[in-house]
Each structure stands twice: as structure tokens, then as C-alpha cells.
Amino acid sequence: MSSVAAQDHRTPAAPAPARPRRGPGRKQREWIAAGLFLAPDAIGLTLFVGVPMVLSIFLSFFQVSGFGSYEWIGLGNYERMIADPLFWDSMKVTGLYVVILVPVLFCVSLGLGLLVKQKLPGMGAYRTALFLPYVISLVVVGVLWKFLLDEQVGAVNRAMRAIGLEGESWLGDPTLALGCVIAVMVWVMMGYYMIIFLAGLQEIPKEYYEAARIDGAGPWTTFRTITWPLLRPTSFFVLLMSTVAAITGGLDLIFVLTNGGPANGTSLAIFYIYQQAFGFGEYGYASAMGSFLVLIMVVVSAVIFKLTRGGRFDDGE
């Protein structure tokens, strides 16, 4: 007999057949079943992703003060944004952060991916070790690196002094602090993207490499003519994901490691927006900046798409 679900939701129009047959009854039952299967996620995603998405743009035209007081101010928030030097500073910090973090992370993870693909003694342990930082929360990572980078007692300066160098005020200098945030992010994320690259590398048929070896191609030629072009879908994915993550992520790390300082040197746009919203209750203004950030993200994603041809292989192949 049919299951409970099918019996419960059979349409009244179709009298219950003893066994499901092809025909309108079955089709309609399939629709209803689909609706019920999809309902929880459809409602949830609408309520907690869809509505906020639309609301975000809507809010950006309002002055929101306190609890539930909304006043339409048209483009007022955007005018304020254009005239806000702190916002542009945060955009500059974000730009610098993305432009350095993404390529460095890309190269490091690709390098590690190529490295851990090799069959070497102890490789299982190395892979585990390289991937381990990824499972630690950014809050703990922030606490840990604040300790390691401490000017007086940190292990980093201690090591530098041990080899006769001057210690640095890592988190006290705006430029160095941004560099530290980037380095810590690379340390956290390299294992994740390493795995993605490893998966992509393992998909490349071994025969190609064998053929290249017979042709006498060196490692560089092999990389340039086989690995790099065939890795394009993976590269696209990594570039896109890491860029989006760089623009919108890292809040937790910034909170704990630098709190946007020193001198706003690590105040990423997302951090500034967060401060405006939840520090000062400027939900409308923060939404305007958030919408602008999304626009930037869409443009950047489109550029990446264009540059990597959407991760497709070369037309010639």
C-alpha cells in the first residue's frame, strides 16, 4: 500500500487507486508531495534569506532610530555614505586586504595542494597538520595570535630577538596590523583551499602526465600546459569563494584580534558597517553601506567570472 504521506495528501479529486498508476492522480500527488518536501526550507529561506535580502535595500532608504521608528529619507543614507571619510577609509582597507589576501591565499593553497598531492612518506600527517587550523574558530584564532604577536611577551618577537632582530609592534602599527590579519587568515584558510585544489588536481587524468613525461616535459612545462588549464574550474571556485569571503567575512577575527584598530588600520568595511548598525543603532545607514558592498561584490564576481571564463576550459580543448 501507499505510504502515510501519500495517503494523507492525496487530492480529493482523485479517488484513491489501489496502486499508483500513471495519470493525473499520480502527477498531482507528486506535486503535493514536492510542495510538502520543499515547505520547511522554502519558508525558512524566504523568511531568513529572501526577506532580509529585499529588506536590506528597503532599509537603506530609511532613517531607522531606536525600536521600530522608520523615517523615509530617500537617498539620504547614500549621500551620507559618499560624504563619510571613515566609510571610504574602510573601503580602502577592504580593497587592500582583498587585493593582498586573495592572491596570497590562492598561491599558498595551490602550492600546498601540489605539494600534498605527491606521494611522500608521512603525507597523511602533513595534510592533517596543514588542515588543522581551519577547524579552530576565528575567535580562538584571534585570541591565540594576539598572544603570539604581543609586542612584549609574544613568541613571534621572542623568536625574532633570538636571531638578533628587533621585535616589531605587530598589532600597534596600522600597516603591520593589516598584514598580520592577512597572514593569520592565510594560516586559517590555506588548509581548506588546499583540499579543494587537491580534489581538483586528483581529477586530472594521470595519462596526461604520463604522456608529458614521455615527451620529456619538465615540471614547469607540465604545470603550464596540463595542470594550470585543467585546474581552471577549481581556480575559478577558489578565487570567487575567497574573494566573497574576504569582502564579507573575518568579522570575528577583527573583533578579537584588533577591534578595527590601530587607527582604523584594520577596520574593514564589514566591520565598520557592523559598528554603525549594532554599536550606534544606525540600521538604515548601515544597510545603505551594506547594499553598496553587495553591489561591489557583484561587480567583482562578474570580473572574476569574465577573467576565468566562468571556470570553463579553453575553447580550443
Added chain:
Amino acid sequence: MASEANAVGGRRRLSGRVGLTALAACAAVVSVLPVLWMVSAAFKSRSTVTDGNLIPTEFTVQNFVYVFTEVPFVRYLWNSFFISAVITIAALLFHSMAAYALARLRFPGREKIFMAIFSTLLVTAPVVLIPLFIVARELGLLDSYAGLIVPAVFNAFGIFLLRQFYLGLPKELEEAAVLDGCGHWRVYWNIVLPMSRPILSALAVFFFLANWNAFVWPQVVTSDQSLTVVQLGIASFQTQYLSNWNYILAAATVAALPMLALFFTFQRQIVESIKTSGMK
């Protein structure tokens, strides 16, 4: 001649392999050392925590005792465990149901609905944080377990991966079941779910990890002490005990250890879930 050249090539390959192994070992050490440093510092006393030794000279568990007695850390851990577990279970159930419908059922607008769901992947949580907070406020979810849990359940990532997986399952099995009179719920529950155990366990570990490590949303949605999750606990502990590194690092170690344990137990599943997330 030829054998001589081979020998030279072989030697070069061997030395290359030694070099690569050394490089991998170095990278691995650099990667792990900071974590070891944290764990070791957590076992050091106040006066030796900054001595720079990797092995504590005076080994003590006093820091952990302090952390657990001074701060309701057990409560924090429980809150994190509870919300992560509930989110994971609810997400796996709802996502696999939706994915089953999207992959196996035929209904009008299926592709459009899938595209709509897929497009929400482009919306990253921090960007919609403000409106999400307002939605949660309007629904009366602030300062409640529901507020921590419900909005975190829904993400298209899980639906997408499960749908891809279900598209690849052989059709014959469920066709036979349908002919035998099984309804869709039974096909889903008795056939498709058991077959998707590998990807479900991979996603489960991944979801649990992500939610255990969540910080921004819990910070936004709660202010009640009794709802504090472990990441929030660490962050506020850090500001409170500024430069008492032995306590701070003990607390951080407590927050990290369950995930490290999970990592070592389910390493394969985590790696699998990441590999599939890079799937085109």
C-alpha cells in the same frame, strides 16, 4: 650510458623527493606550531606562560580549574553543543527533504525553484545581518534559543550538495519502490536517506563545526548571560582577563578542544564535505 643517465636522473628525483618531504614537513610544523603553543600555554602558570618554552616547565591544570569555576563555562559549552546539534539535525532533515524533491520529483517550476534557492548562496550572512536581526526582532526571536537556532538552519549550500548527490543515485531503486506502492515519504525515508549516509555524515560534521564556531550571529541575537555560547564566552573572557594569558589560553583551549577531537575523529568526512563543496 643510458643506465648511467638513469642513475643520475634517479638520484636527482630522490633528492627532489627529500626536498619536497622536507618542505611539506616544514609547512606542517608552521601550521601546527601556533596551536601547540596555545595548548602548552594553557598548562603553564601565570609566571611562566610567556617564557617561550614549548614544553611547560611547571605543568599545572589550575588554569582550567579557574576558568570553570570563575565563569559559567560549562553552561557556555552546553549552549554551543545544544544549538549546534539541533541546527545540524534540523538542517540535515529539511535540506535532504528539499533536495529529494528537487532531484527526484517532477513538478512545475522545479528548475526555477532550484535556481531561486541556488541564488541565495550568493547572499552571505554578514551582509544581511541587519535586516535578519530586524526580522528576528519582529518574530520575537531575540534572546532565545529559537533565535540562535532557527535562522541558522537555512542555507542553500546543504540543499545544493544533497541535490547533486541525489541526481547521481540510480533511478531503478525508487522506481521499483514506487511500483510496489511506496509513497514518496517512504521512498525518501527508507531508501534515499540510508543511501545518502556518507554525504549526510560529512555535512553533519561540517554543520556542527560551523555552528560551534559561530560568533557574529549569537553576538547579535543574544544579550542574556544564560544564552551565551562558548565563542562569545571566550571573547568576553578575553576582554575581562586582559593579559592573564594563562587563563585566556586555557579558555581558548577548552573552546577549541571539542572541535580538534571532532576533527581527528571525522577527518575524512570533513575533507569529503570540503571536496564536494568544490564540486562543479
